[in-house]
Each structure stands twice: as structure tokens, then as C-alpha cells.
Amino acid sequence: SSRTNILIGPRSSTSDKSSCLSVQLPAGDIRDDLNLVDNPGLLGRKICLRGDIVDAYYGIPGMKNITEYELQ
Numbered sequence: 001s002s003r004t005n006i007l008i009g010p011r012s013s014t015s016d017k018s019s020c021l022s023v024q025l026p027a028g029d030i031r032d033d034l035n036l037v038d039n040p041g042l043l044g045r046k047i048c049l050r051g052d053i054v055d056a057y058y059g060i061p062g063m064k065n066i067t068e069y070e071l072q
Contacts, residue, residue, distance in 0.1 A: 003035040005058065012044035022062035023049065030066055046072040 009020040025031040036043055051066035 001037065003031060003037050006034060006036060008047065008049070008063075017060060020060065021053075022058040022060055023051075023066065024057055024062065024064045026066055030069060034069060042071070048072065 004025055006023050006025060007017065007020045008023055014020060025034055032038065034042065034047070048070040049063060049066055050068040051063045054062050054064050056062065057064060
């Protein structure tokens with residue numbers, strides 16, 4: 001229900017959030033292209049992200065300052 005962040009995991013079937021990274025989607029094209037509210041078809045897709053790993057974002061390890069992405 002949020003356009004500002006997503007979770008990524010090691011497999012599309014991962015359901016345990018402790019195995020995932022929370023990802024802050026910056027305003028602009030990256031957020032518009034990757035948020036699941038507007039792009040539900042991306043759920044389960046492979047993605048490569050470039051940004052900063054942080055100790056915690058939404059209470060779990062995460063990524064911020066995303067500058068590039070590639071859908072695979």
C-alpha cells in the first residue's frame with residue numbers, strides 16, 4: 001500500500017522479512033517505476049539496485065539513496 005518503499009529478498013517465494021532488505025524508493029522516476037502500488041506486475045521479478053546499504057530501514061537492514069536499477 002506504499003509507494004515509497006519495497007522489500008527485496010533472495011527468492012521470489014521468501015516470506016520471512018528477516019531474510020529481506022527494505023528499500024527506500026526516492027521520489028521521481030525510480031519510485032514511479034518500482035513501487036508495487038502502481039506496478040503490481042513487478043512482484044516477484046528480479047531486480048538489480050545500486051544504492052547505499054544501511055543498518056536499518058523500517059527496522060531491518062535496508063537500502064537508501066538508490067541511483068540506478070535494472071529489471072531482469
